[in-house]
Amino acid sequence: MSTYDKTQATHEFTRWSESYDRSILQVLLFGPSHRAIIKRIKAEYGDQPIRVLDIGCGTGVFASRIREALPNAQVWGIDLVRGMLTKGVERWKRHADGICAIQADSERLPFGWGAFDVVTCANSFHHYPHQDLAVEEMRRVLKPGGRLMLVDGYRDRPYGWLIYDVCVAGIEGAVHHASAARFRELFGAAGFEQMTQKVHPGFAPFLLNEAIAPSLARTIPAPHFAEVSSRSTSKSV
Ligand SMILES: C[S@@+](CC[C@H](N)C(=O)[O-])C[C@H]1O[C@@H](n2cnc3c(N)ncnc32)[C@H](O)[C@@H]1O
Known part of the structure; x- marks a missing residue:
């Protein structure tokens, strides 16, 4: 099976x-999905300096x-493709005091670890060849209790399947729009908690996945040694 890769x-x-x-x-898609995420960030954080x-x-x-919606927020943007970042140069300049693009x-x-209160990812996830690694990274850079808000095309119903798996994949190649169930699986495997999913219907339906990063105690891997009982310590070696 061919897969979409980073060169593509x-x-x-x-x-x-x-x-x-x-x-x-x-x-049709990007504007409405941005508004949906911003509404959720505002609802959770108000004017806090996140x-x-x-x-x-x-x-x-x-x-x-x-x-613009959250003037106290400091925003970092990352993108794989230099050409996309370069096209935004006027925007980066205009917001130089509040946005850093890398x-x-x-x-x-x-x-x-734990560098951000919120991680957003809009209309980009279906391009990632290793979606599990990307979700683990999202979890890693979030503070315990921080929120991931990820939007991508909703492909579960026949109409969504036609739009994303047939039309979009026909244009872009073997991109992968994850099903709602797959998102639950990926988020669960990365340790995210309290996951919610909301379908936004429309000409280009999208799914807003949201979840909370676990507390530090759950994030730190278990120690690679076994507990030593008093019986075993008293034995001579
Ligand atoms: C459809 S655009 C979405 C841009 C923006 N998030 C929005 O909603 O308008 C998808 C973006 O994902 C970027 N992208 C694709 N693969 C990536 C990867 N592995 N890491 C980071 N960015 C990636 C692309 O370069 C592109 O800018």
């Missing part, structure tokens, strides 16, 4: 970067919308 993503988005901000998808990481930030449309891969985030 780089070619696709380097090519698309020229017209990306004028795409009809800005109206640190947000936007993964697959592209030309920065979403990152700048977050900043070229990086979702599967190897250039941040330490």
